[in-house]
Amino acid sequence: MNNDVVIKAENISKQYRLGEIGTGMLSHDLKRWWALARGKEDPFLKVGVENDRTRKANSEYAWALKDINFEIKRGDTLGIIGKNGAGKSTLLKLLSRVTGPTTGQIKIKGRIASLLEVGTGFNPELSGRDNIYMNGTILGMTKKEIGRKFDEIVDFSGIEMYIDTPVKRYSSGMYVRLAFGVAAHLEPEILIVDEVLAVGDAEFQKKCLGKMGDVASHGRTVIFVSHNMQAVQSLCKSAMYMKSGRVMEVGPTDVVINNYLNREVKNCLVRKWEEQDDMPGNDKVRLSSAEIVLHNPEAGNIIDVNTPFDIRFEFYSSAEMVNMNLSLVLNTTAGVCVFNVTTQPTMIAKGWHTSVLSIPGKLLNDDVYTISLYFVKDTSAIEYVIHDLLTFEVIDEQRQGAWFGKWVGAVRPTTLPFSLK
């Protein structure tokens, strides 16, 4: 009946105490203890705020997870997605039994192993050989199992020459490869993986993802947490979207990721001002609207690296005749200037004017960009500047191949002719 459910979470919540531990905490502990001693409920379980990291908390307690319920079936591969602070890592910690829930219960069937980091328990003084056994046993393998896989692990990590050297003499790359080698050869019934794939070079990531794919295809259950939608999409059959400590949605990966992007991507695609006094500008020029318009309106508001779109501005010029040009600077939110483009200087009359910049697909990288707009008079004098006028996020496409690392660069002009014969 319920036989194929291997993980069942019932009403789990996790409360964290904010601030420093000191005498201030003691009074709360005493109150809690006194309430429990009289058989009453813990008074501090009723308080607590949602885990929103952008605001200052007005309570001393925060709920990292609140009333989470879900079931995972045998052989499922579940990706957990959500922004920082959504509770993903807390949930993994609970599932891995690193810490306990404040309320609720999780029930698990079968052997479970979790990879919240690679190389847990590595001792720098011990040799590679000893560390394989150390790390393997910490992750729940027996010595016999490790012995059986030993050659494979050494082979996988490519450190045969250094196997009897203390790992403190390893390069960081060798260290990570050895650590991942052990991790990749775990054979639990349920595997929990945090974003450990962020380590290593591209070739190595490929190897690891391949290995994880193997694990999943052998009927074992995998839970995978990542910010990387591409990795989730290609590895996971279903996904769970979390926000502020709650489960928003569980379902097929495509659907969930799409909804996640629609809700979470921080876009400011349209800005319009109705009243003249509100419009940014001065007595010469006033901007009434700025907006990003996708060429294909069916795509919703999601801009991926292939999406062509227009940036449109409407403004009012009060001068009778003026030689004006618009200058647009595109920055990433990290502050890297991507480019600066300008319109031709044009004599414009008093009245409303429109300006459009077309951005083709396959130009921008996956990143969050902001726009600054300059009104320039006589090609030299800046009449007015509006910084951070619009903000938009470009998301990655579903990539081919097996590499899902961050694509570097402020732009990704994939249409540039680049051939190999």
Next chain:
Amino acid sequence: MVQHQTEHDNENWDIKISADSGYLDINLREIWRYRDLLMMFVKKDIVTVYKQTILGPIWFMLQPILTAIIYAFIFGQVARISTGNAPQILFYLGSFTIWNYFAETFKVTSKTFSENATVFGKVYFPRIILPLSKVISGIIKLLIQFLLFFVIWAYYLWVKEAITPNWHMVFFPVILALIAFMSLGFGIIITSLTTKYRDLNFLVAFGIQLLQFVTPVIFPISSIKNPSYHLWLWLNPLASLFEAFKYAFLGQGTGVFNYYWLGYSVIWTIVALVVGIVIFNRVEKKFIDTV
């Protein structure tokens, strides 16, 4: 039908993670399953100590013998504290080695949570494995150290004929076991109490030093002239163990073998261990949030 299904459901789960736990919820089967990890921790403790040293494991022996020589000079020659009928060096070597085992095991197990928070924060294994591994690696070190004791002991026994050991030596493993479990019990109590408020750590640090001087480590209780102090000294649960060890190996006058006080120490050990396991179990689930 629904009822039946829930019951059936409950039986099949291997692991249940919830907010509460039973008091004596020590899962022996799980510890057994992780026995290889236990042995790896023990191996690491022993091996890493003398990595990159020339003398290697000999260092284990040098520490007690040097201490015994200094003790023999300070307490024996300068302070002239009686060691009964036993040669001073042997008396100090034996009791210091055992004391050192107790003190080290207690100190290191009393920091189980705070010192291993990084590992505990990343992976689950029965937390008790770690303090347990310290107890075992300590015993192995102690046995290495006792090789030296036995050499000197044999010299005084057969060459000098200066000591009169007796059949009570068969209790040696029992005495060691009691010391091991007592240090484990007290250690895990302290570590469980100090995950949130660390005040107790300060007490432990110097308390253990003071405790050595009220435990019959460098003197036999019988050497205290004023008998009204004796009761107070015997109330220390470690006292009967040190007295018994010395009586068994060194003979009359160096210690007393008292079954009643030994029974008293056994009770202390059991209580410390049970209390330790209970609060360790309660703390291990969530300590990572406050450590």
